[in-house]
Amino acid sequence: MLEGKFDEASLLKKVIDSIKDSVKLCNFNCSQADGITVQAIDDSRVLLIALKMDPGCFQEFRCDRELVLGLDLESLSKILKQGNNEDFLSLLAEDNPDSLLIVFEDKKKDRISEFSLKLMDIDSDSLAIDEMENDCSITMPAAEFAKVARDFKTMSESLNIVVTKESVKFKADGQIGSGSVIFKPHTDVEHPEQSIKVDVNSPVDLTFGAKYLNDIVKASSLSPSITIKLTDKAPALFEFKLPSGFLRYYLAPKFEDDE
Numbered sequence: 001m002l003e004g005k006f007d008e009a010s011l012l013k014k015v016i017d018s019i020k021d022s023v024k025l026c027n028f029n030c031s032q033a034d035g036i037t038v039q040a041i042d043d044s045r046v047l048l049i050a051l052k053m054d055p056g057c058f059q060e061f062r063c064d065r066e067l068v069l070g071l072d073l074e075s076l077s078k079i080l081k082q083g084n085n086e087d088f089l090s091l092l093a094e095d096n097p098d099s100l101l102i103v104f105e106d107k108k109k110d111r112i113s114e115f116s117l118k119l120m121d122i123d124s125d126s127l128a129i130d131e132m133e134n135d136c137s138i139t140m141p142a143a144e145f146a147k148v149a150r151d152f153k154t155m156s157e158s159l160n161i162v163v164t165k166e167s168v169k170f171k172a173d174g175q176i177g178s179g180s181v182i183f184k185p186h187t188d189v190e191h192p193e194q195s196i197k198v199d200v201n202s203p204v205d206l207t208f209g210a211k212y213l214n215d216i217v218k219a220s221s222l223s224p225s226i227t228i229k230l231t232d233k234a235p236a237l238f239e240f241k242l243p244s245g246f247l248r249y250y251l252a253p254k255f256e257d258d259e
Contacts, residue, residue, distance in 0.1 A: 009085055031067075035056075049249055057243050102117060135200070136199060136201060136229070236251050
């Protein structure tokens with residue numbers, strides 16, 4: 001039996017809205033120790049998504065045995081829109097489920113809404129993601145990075161990220177012209193989430209597809225900050241912290257023959 005109760009429906013709503021445009025179908029792996037984990041790759045095999053909602057993300061969590069719930073994220077999103085952001089949200093499934101029960105409880109009214117979502121049998125490869133040394137790590141306000149990604153998408157299909165110990169530079173070159181934004185590390189004592197931290201083992205100059213970056217920044221509402229780990233000629237890691245757990249995106253850079 002799976003019983004997972006969120007104090008507010010908004011958390012799961014934001015998570016699903018963050019990934020449903022990148023992957024349509026995915027397995028929710030449920031266990032008592034790890035809570036709910038998801039690993040899925042987009043159709044182009046350029047973007048890998050790793051989600052971990054620890055039991056601490058839930059007001060109550062129980063999972064008697066390991067379960068795999070195959071879900072259509074577009075269908076799940078439609079059901080999640082039926083509830084208010086502040087509602088209690090419970091996910092319920094039997095030990096051999098063919099459907100997932102989704103329950104909203106309005107905290108202000110005596111109203112309980114129940115929806116049943118049919119589960120799917122989804123083939124997916126579980127990829128081993130090794131924790132590897134990175135050339136540099138950037139932690140910055142998620143809203144700032146989202147603004148850069150969205151603004152530069154109107155100018156170019158690619159976004160170049162150049163990191164040195166002195167600064168992080170985002171630049172784009174397109175048919176209408178070029179542009180750049182430079183951020184320098186700083187610490188905001190009163191508002192730590194506004195700080196920009198840059199750790200550099202060696203400088204990095206990488207280019208990424210603007211479309212994928214704009215899919216990634218849909219998760220900006222989940223966390224005040226984003227951590228970006230870059231390594232030359234390797235997929236970049238973009239991480240948003242959850243109340244207990246994380247949402248990570250691994251994005252392959254573009255090489256000259258991709259242009």
